[in-house]
Amino acid sequence: MGTRKKVHTFVRVKPTDDFAHEMIKYGDDNKSIDIHLKKDTRRGVVNNQQTDWSFKLDGVLHNASQDLVYETVAKDVVAQALDGYNGTIMCYGQTGAGKTYTMTGTTENYKHRGILPRALQQGETNRIIASHTMNKNSSRSHCIFTIYVEAHSRTLSDEKYITSKINLVDLAGSERLGKSGSEGRVLKEATYINKSLSFLEQAIIALGDQKREHIPFRQCKLTHALKDSLGGNCNMVLLTNIYGEAAQLEETLSSLRFASRMKLVTTEPAINEKYDAERMVKNLEKELALLKQELAIHDSLANRTLVNYDPMDEIQIAEINSQVRRYLEGTLDEIDIINLRQIQEVFNQFRVVLSQQEQEVESALRRKYTLIDKNDFAAISAVQKAGLVDVDGHLVGEPDGQGFGLGVTPFSAKPGKKSKSKKTFKEQLSSSARKEGASSPVSGKELDVSTSKTQLTPSSKEGDVKDMTIRERETSSIEPLPSDSPKEELRPPRPSTPPPKPVAFEDFKNERGSEINRIFKENKSILNERRKRASETTQRINAIKREMDVTKEALNFQKSLREKQGEYENKGLMIIDEEEFLLILKLKDLKKQYRTEYQDLRDLRAEIQYCQHLVDQCRHRLLTEFDIWYNESFFIPEDLQVALKPGGSIRPGMVPVSRIMSLGEDAQDKFSQLQQVLLPEGPDSVAFYNAKVKTEQKHNYLKTMMGLQQAHRK
Ligand code: ADP
Ligand code: MG
Numbered sequence: 001m002g003t004r005k006k007v008h009t010f011v012r013v014k015p016t017d018d019f020a021h022e023m024i025k026y027g028d029d030n031k032s033i034d035i036h037l038k039k040d041t042r043r044g045v046v047n048n049q050q051t052d053w054s055f056k057l058d059g060v061l062h063n064a065s066q067d068l069v070y071e072t073v074a075k076d077v078v079a080q081a082l083d084g085y086n087g088t089i090m091c092y093g094q095t096g097a098g099k100t101y102t103m104t105g106t107t108e109n110y111k112h113r114g115i116l117p118r119a120l121q122q123g124e125t126n127r128i129i130a131s132h133t134m135n136k137n138s139s140r141s142h143c144i145f146t147i148y149v150e151a152h153s154r155t156l157s158d159e160k161y162i163t164s165k166i167n168l169v170d171l172a173g174s175e176r177l178g179k180s181g182s183e184g185r186v187l188k189e190a191t192y193i194n195k196s197l198s199f200l201e202q203a204i205i206a207l208g209d210q211k212r213e214h215i216p217f218r219q220c221k222l223t224h225a226l227k228d229s230l231g232g233n234c235n236m237v238l239l240t241n242i243y244g245e246a247a248q249l250e251e252t253l254s255s256l257r258f259a260s261r262m263k264l265v266t267t268e269p270a271i272n273e274k275y276d277a278e279r280m281v282k283n284l285e286k287e288l289a290l291l292k293q294e295l296a297i298h299d300s301l302a303n304r305t306l307v308n309y310d311p312m313d314e315i316q317i318a319e320i321n322s323q324v325r326r327y328l329e330g331t332l333d334e335i336d337i338i339n340l341r342q343i344q345e346v347f348n349q350f351r352v353v354l355s356q357q358e359q360e361v362e363s364a365l366r367r368k369y370t371l372i373d374k375n376d377f378a379a380i381s382a383v384q385k386a387g388l389v390d391v392d393g394h395l396v397g398e399p400d401g402q403g404f405g406l407g408v409t410p411f412s413a414k415p416g417k418k419s420k421s422k423k424t425f426k427e428q429l430s431s432s433a434r435k436e437g438a439s440s441p442v443s444g445k446e447l448d449v450s451t452s453k454t455q456l457t458p459s460s461k462e463g464d465v466k467d468m469t470i471r472e473r474e475t476s477s478i479e480p481l482p483s484d485s486p487k488e489e490l491r492p493p494r495p496s497t498p499p500p501k502p503v504a505f506e507d508f509k510n511e512r513g514s515e516i517n518r519i520f521k522e523n524k525s526i527l528n529e530r531r532k533r534a535s536e537t538t539q540r541i542n543a544i545k546r547e548m549d550v551t552k553e554a555l556n557f558q559k560s561l562r563e564k565q566g567e568y569e570n571k572g573l574m575i576i577d578e579e580e581f582l583l584i585l586k587l588k589d590l591k592k593q594y595r596t597e598y599q600d601l602r603d604l605r606a607e608i609q610y611c612q613h614l615v616d617q618c619r620h621r622l623l624t625e626f627d628i629w630y631n632e633s634f635f636i637p638e639d640l641q642v643a644l645k646p647g648g649s650i651r652p653g654m655v656p657v658s659r660i661m662s663l664g665e666d667a668q669d670k671f672s673q674l675q676q677v678l679l680p681e682g683p684d685s686v687a688f689y690n691a692k693v694k695t696e697q698k699h700n701y702l703k704t705m706m707g708l709q710q711a712h713r714k
Contacts, residue, residue, distance in 0.1 A: 004266040007236040009259045010073050012061040013244045014098045020246040030060045035253060055256045056263070062244075066105055069239075070118045077166065077235045078122045081149050084162030084271035086234035088169065088226070089115060092258055093241030094251040095139040095173030102239060103145075103170040116145055116168050123149060142196070142222050143170040152276075159280035163272045167229040171197065174258070175251055196222045201258065207231040208264035233270040238262045307339055313545075315598070317345060318605065319538055324349040326531075329612070498634035508626045516625060520618040527611040534604040541597045548590045555583045 011033060013024075025034045035053045061069055077087035091099035105114030145168040152161045174197055199219040206215045207230060217227040230236070240259040242252040292309065299307050312320075324346060326332035335346055365371060372379045498504070509517040558580040576584075 004268050005235065007231075007238055007262050007265045007267065008058045008073075009238045009240065009263050010059045010061060011055075011057055011240045011242060011256070011259065012064065012069060012098060012102060013242055014096075015063055016244045018246075019244040020249065023246055023249060024244060024252075026060050026062065031058065032056050033060055033256065035249070035256070037249065037253075053253065053256070055260050057259065066102075066112055066114060066118075069102060070115055073237055073239055074115045074119060075122065077237055078119045080235050080269070081147070081164045081166045082123060082151055084151070084164050084273060085269045086164050086166070086229065086232075086272070087236070088167040088229040088234050089237045089239065090169040090171060091239050091241055092171050092174060093255050094175040094243070094248065097241035097243055097248075097255075099170050099173075099241045100139070100143075102241060103143075103168055119147060119166060119168065123147065139173050142172050144168070144225055145170075159276045159283055161274055161276055163274055165229075167226065169226065169229075171200075174255060176254070196220045199223050200226075201261070203230060204262055204265055208261065208266075210266075231265055231267050233268055233272075235269050236265070236267050309339055309341065312341065312345055315538060315541055315601070317349070318601075319535075320345050321349045321352065322531075322534070322605070322608070324353050325612070328353060329616070331528075498630070501630065504630055504633075505626055508629050509622075512629050513622060513625055516618065516622050520615070520622050523611065523615045523618050527608065527615050530604055530608045530611055534601060534608060537597055537601045537604060541594065541601060544590055544594045544597065548587065548594065551583055551587045551590060555580065555587060558583060 013019075023036050023038070025036070026032070027034070033055045035055070037051045059072055061072060064072070074089055077089060081087045089103075091103050093099055101112075101114065103114050104116050106112040147166040147168070149164045149166065150161065151163075152158070174194075176194070199216070200223055202219070203216055203223045206212045215231070217223045217230075223230070228234070238259060240255050242248070242255050295307070295309060299305075320342065323332060323335050327335055337343060374380070499507075558577075562576060562580065
């Protein structure tokens with residue numbers, strides 16, 4: 001396949017008592033014929049004409065049996081056809097030279113049978129060739145036999161099969177008109193035949209010329225019929241039948257010339273492979289079933305119980321979604337790997353959760369802030385009028401071009417007197433916009449709490465869960481305990497080095513944070529209880545589903561039995577037996593159970609989501625309170641705390657306490673340095689200190705918001 005092959009050319013000489021030994025000579029290897037024409041032998045041959053020719057061929061068959069001819073000429077072509085290669089064998093030559101004898105042979109003697117019956121035999125078709133078929137063709141007409149081969153593998157499973165065809169062509173006599181002496185109708189016929197043979201020649205010459213692109217196949221019926229059998233992708237053999245007698249030498253020469261032209265033609269044999277789609281599907285189904293069995297065996301060997309490899313249903317996907325959420329929250333340590341499908345679904349649900357959270361973050365931002373599109377000039381100018389941004393679109397006080405989304409705090413949230421607060425605002429921004437890469441606010445990572453992740457959940461579920469609504473109120477009603485609470489007064493004197501946070505956190509939970517910690521724990525246990533119920537419900541649903549499947553199968557079996565028997569059908573009324581009836585009832589009941597359980601599960605999920613939200617809030621609160629407490633206890637100078645107290649020199653609201661506490665670690669370090677360098681004497685420096693704290697606060701705060709906006713943009 002893929003390599004070019006020459007047309008094989010053979011010459012068969014018809015046996016004769018009068019062989020022209022002086023004129024026809026064969027090469028030693030039997031692969032060439034030399035013709036020598038005596039100058040005066042024939043009329044019309046002028047003295048100065050060429051008298052010697054040599055023709056190279058693939059073989060000369062002299063006095064060859066039908067058997068040998070088949071072996072030499074046809075056997076390989078037929079064998080290759082059975083492997084999927086098209087093949088063409090043509091007999092060419094003057095009338096009476098033995099074309100028909102070669103191609104079909106005689107029926108009288110089995111030994112004399114020709115290429116056609118032998119080819120059918122080789123293809124294992126013991127088809128009898130009727131004698132009329134063999135004799136019907138006149139020597140003036142062409143005769144093309146086509147054998148179509150379609151070979152399927154003996155092993156039924158093979159979905160590949162091959163198709164090919166073998167063209168056996170017995171051409172009409174090639175003799176020129178002058179010689180045949182035909183007249184009238186016969187003459188017309190002979191002219192016609194020669195014409196088609198010359199078209200055949202033209203086509204063959206074109207095929208032999210590698211540069212020719214157009215091959216004139218359509219010129220006559222013969223070339224048209226042989227279009228895909230001449231050249232192209234098939235094996236091709238030309239057998240030239242000649243007389244060995246001197247009287248026919250001119251025709252013999254002409255036939256040999258045709259053969260030598262034919263030798264120039266090359267073909268590129270290729271297999272005609274096809275696929276049996278139906279068989280392929282069947283094979284794949286079989287393979288699939290086998291692999292499933294194989295998996296089951298592996299599972300049982302690995303002591304894994306009944307893993308389901310089928311596509312997942314809605315409930316299973318919902319379960320995975322909840323696993324992913326719990327994993328992200330830190331309440332689930334790991335997600336067990338079950339199978340490939342499940343792993344893929346886990347990743348899928350990660351994506352789902354991520355995009356939901358992005359939306360939630362955005363909507364949370366929108367709830368709290370007015371976000372202005374930087375390209376929305378109308379909006380910007382409105383804000384400018386309100387004095388919140390300068391002409392360049394920067395927030396008032398922003399010193400350089402480092403832009404960020406315009407997160408404008410609602411007016412109501414602005415602390416203190418308007419004039420003063422505006423200045424403060426400027427101060428805050430002037431430092432915040434300059435700084436980059438300050439550390440993030442204190443996270444809960446090093447604490448004894450699995451994660452400090454904030455989950456923003458939609459707030460639409462409130463009406464659904466009464467129990468949790470109450471709890472939410474409890475949670476949100478907790479305010480930071482006043483700093484002059486009796487507990488604080490009982491606290492031992494401040495140590496010179498602060499305790500490690502994990503240790504301090506334990507103290508905090510028993511001390512000032514005990515109430516919120518109690519609520520946090522309570523909420524968590526409620527959440528866990530709901531989760532447990534959801535998981536149980538899921539299991540019940542799966543069990544019901546399994547039973548439904550079994551029942552359906554049994555029902556189908558009953559139905560098919562009834563249809564086979566058919567005897568109970570009466571005037572369109574179906575009469576079913578008790579067993580089938582009971583199965584129908586059972587299925588109906590199961591469906592009802594399924595629906596109920598499914599509804600329960602959905603409710604539970606809503607509840608879980610809501611509880612989760614509350615637990616997250618509580619956790620956040622716990623951590624924030626802890627930070628406040630920790631900073632107050634170990635970092636903020638006592639005199640400042642006095643100033644921060646109600647009635648102190650710093651008015652409540654001007655420096656929101658919670659913001660002080662969102663200082664990052666680095667900021668805290670700086671804080672203590674500041675404390676040492678700039679605040680050696682206390683109260684007099686409070687004003688500066690105050691401003692500095694606010695600036696740092698604002699910076700951290702803005703940085704967080706920018707981070708959120710960036711995360712959302714991605
Ligand atoms: P064509 O088809 O080329 O016109 P045929 O095959 O009809 O020629 O042959 C003419 C006659 O010669 C037939 O009677 C045929 O049996 C006989 N003949 C041709 N070739 C051979 C051969 N190789 N051996 C024996 N008889 C032959
Ligand atoms: Mg014939």
